Amino acid sequence: QSALTQPASVSGSPGQSITISCTGTSSDVGGYNYVSWYQQHPGKAPKLMIYDVSNRPSGVSNRFSGSKSGNTASLTISGLQAEDEADYYCSSYTSSSTLVFGTGTKVTVL
Amino acid sequence: QVQLQESGPGLVKPSQTLSLTCTVSGGSISSGGYYWSWIRQHPGKGLEWIGYIYYSGSTYYNPSLKSRVTISVDTSKNQFSLKLSSVTAADTAVYYCARGTAAFDYWGQGTLVTVSS
Numbered sequence: 001q002s003a004l005t006q007p008a009s010v011s012g013s014p015g016q017s018i019t020i021s022c023t024g025t026s027s028d029v030g031g032y033n034y035v036s037w038y039q040q041h042p043g044k045a046p047k048l049m050i051y052d053v054s055n056r057p058s059g060v061s062n063r064f065s066g067s068k069s070g071n072t073a074s075l076t077i078s079g080l081q082a083e084d085e086a087d088y089y090c091s092s093y094t095s096s097s098t099l100v101f102g103t104g105t106k107v108t109v110l
Numbered sequence: 111q112v113q114l115q116e117s118g119p120g121l122v123k124p125s126q127t128l129s130l131t132c133t134v135s136g137g138s139i140s141s142g143g144y145y146w147s148w149i150r151q152h153p154g155k156g157l158e159w160i161g162y163i164y165y166s167g168s169t170y171y172n173p174s175l176k177s178r179v180t181i182s183v184d185t186s187k188n189q190f191s192l193k194l195s196s197v198t199a200a201d202t203a204v205y206y207c208a209r210g211t212a213a214f215d216y217w218g219q220g221t222l223v224t225v226s227s
Binding site for chain 1: 147149156157158159161162170171172173174206211212213214215217218219220
C-alpha cells in the first residue's frame with residue numbers, strides 16, 4: 001500500500017485559514033469515510049484531531065475541520081494560532097482492512 | 111482515562127527480533143469495540159502503521175512488514191505485544207502503541223528502538 005499524498009509544507013499568518021490536502025485512491029480515501037487527521041508536536045505522540053472525515057473528538061478546537069471529495073480529503077485550520085505549528089498526518093482505512101498514513105505536512109505559522 | 115505504555119529493549123542487534131509490549135490501563139482490552147495497534151516513526155520521518163489486533167486475536171498487518179511481524183494479545187495482563195524479526199538498521203524508529211482501527215484516540219508516549227551492533 002502506498003502512503004497517502006500530502007504537501008510537504010503549508011504556511012500561514014496568525015488568524016488566517018490554511019488547508020492541507022490528503023490524496024489517496026478509491027481503495028482508501030475515496031472508498032470509505034474513515035479518514036483521520038493527527039497533529040504532532042516535536043518529540044510528542046500524535047494527537048487525534050479529526051476522525052471519520054469530519055468529526056472532532058471532545059476537546060479539539062472547532063477551528064479544525066475536515067472534509068472529503070472523491071479521493072482527496074482536506075483538513076482546514078481557521079484562525080491560525082502559533083500553537084498550531086506542528087506536523088499533520090492524515091490516515092485512511094483501506095479495502096484490505098489495513099490502515100495507511102499520509103506523508104505528513106509541516107505547518108508553519110509565519 | 112485510557113493510558114498506554116510501551117516497554118522493551120531500546121537496543122536490538124541486527125538480525126535479531128525486536129520485542130515490545132504495550133500495557134493498557136484505565137480500560138480493558140477484552141471489553142471489545144477496539145483494535146489495538148502498533149505504529150512506528152523513523153527518525154525525522156512520517157508515521158507508518160505496522161498492524162493491529164482485536165482481543166479475540168484477530169490481526170491485520172501492513173503488507174510491507176507482514177512477513178516479519180507478529181502481534182499478540184494477553185488479555186489477562188491487559189497487554190498486547192509486537193515482535194519484528196530479522197531487524198536491520200532500517201527498523202530503527204520510535205514505536206508507538208495506540209487504541210483504534212480507523213482512528214487512534216489514545217497513544218503511548220512512544221519508545222525509541224535502535225538497531226545496531
